[in-house]
Amino acid sequence: LDDVAEVLRDLLTRPDSCxxxxxxxxPARTQWVRRLVYADQKTGDxxxxxxxxxxxxxxxxxxxxxxxxDMDRRDLAACxxxxxxxxxxxxxxxxxxxxxxxxxxxxxxxxxxxRLWYWLATPLDRASLLAWFDPAIARxxxxxxxxxxSVFGAAxxxxxxxxxFEGWRPDHLPERMVTIPGRSVVDVPPGLDAxxxxx
Numbered sequence: 001l002d003d004v005a006e007v008l009r010d011l012l013t014r015p016d017s018c019x020x021x022x023x024x025x026x027p028a029r030t031q032w033v034r035r036l037v038y039a040d041q042k043t044g045d046x047x048x049x050x051x052x053x054x055x056x057x058x059x060x061x062x063x064x065x066x067x068x069x070d071m072d073r074r075d076l077a078a079c080x081x082x083x084x085x086x087x088x089x090x091x092x093x094x095x096x097x098x099x100x101x102x103x104x105x106x107x108x109x110x111x112x113x114x115r116l117w118y119w120l121a122t123p124l125d126r127a128s129l130l131a132w133f134d135p136a137i138a139r140x141x142x143x144x145x146x147x148x149x150s151v152f153g154a155a156x157x158x159x160x161x162x163x164x165f166e167g168w169r170p171d172h173l174p175e176r177m178v179t180i181p182g183r184s185v186v187d188v189p190p191g192l193d194a195x196x197x198x199x
Contacts, residue, residue: 001119004056005099005179008117011160012176018161019058021126022049022154035155051154053123057186058158060103060148061087063140064111073107076100076114076178083112087146088138092189093118097182104163107172115158122188126152132192 011017022037024030025047033048034040065086067079080100084093099117106113124132129152137145150156162176 001056001097001099001117001179001184004117004119005177008099008101008160008177012162015161015164018157018159020049020155020157021052021054021152023052024048025050035157037154049154051125053125053128055120055123057118057120057124057129058151059087059089059116059118060151060158061146062144062148063146064105064109064113065146066111074173076102076173076175077180079106079112080114080116080180083114083116086138088136090132090136090189092187095182096186097184098180100178100180101160102173102176104159118186119184120188121185122192124188124192126154128192132189 011019020035022035029046029048034045035049036045036047037049037051039046061083065083067073067082071078071082073079077100080098096118101115101117103113103115130149133147133149134145137147139145151158162171165171
């Protein structure tokens with residue numbers, strides 16, 4: 001997780017970059033290519049990414065999670081505690097170290113807008129993550145999971161750069177990322193790593 005934090009700190013200043021879970025399909029084709037896991041049937045463009053199980057896990061949520069009115073949005077650790085209580089992650093995440101990263105809208109738009117990063121004991125792919133999270137995660141009133149499962153996909157961009165403020169306006173957050181100490185890895189239930197996405 002410390003290595004992930006080091007990469008994320010570098011990416012905070014890189015608005016030209018993002019993170020994807022997929023692996024590079026062809027190291028000779030990495031510039032000016034589309035993010036494709038499968039060949040495009042219309043254009044014939046070849047895949048550029050492969051599905052790769054990863055030990056790092058980024059958790060995002062679709063809807064902003066409400067924060068108490070008097071909570072200081074600059075206190076990322078306190079905001080993350082509210083988020084974790086709302087999400088109700090599987091018990092394996094209790095007490096695990098994690099990185100809390102403010103997304104561009106945190107402190108500007110209503111609610112908590114954070115991303116949580118964890119290090120898993122076993123590499124997992126999208127199918128395994130869905131099998132683990134979908135039955136456990138809290139849902140909105142209309143039945144949708146609070147977590148945004150799109151970030152589990154191999155080609156989904158995960159934007160990590162700090163926002164750029166026009167003019168002389170400074171960033172309202174003194175820091176955009178904090179590491180919460182705890183157990184170094186999240187234990188994965190047996191058998192999840194054997195699940196594979198459908199063809």
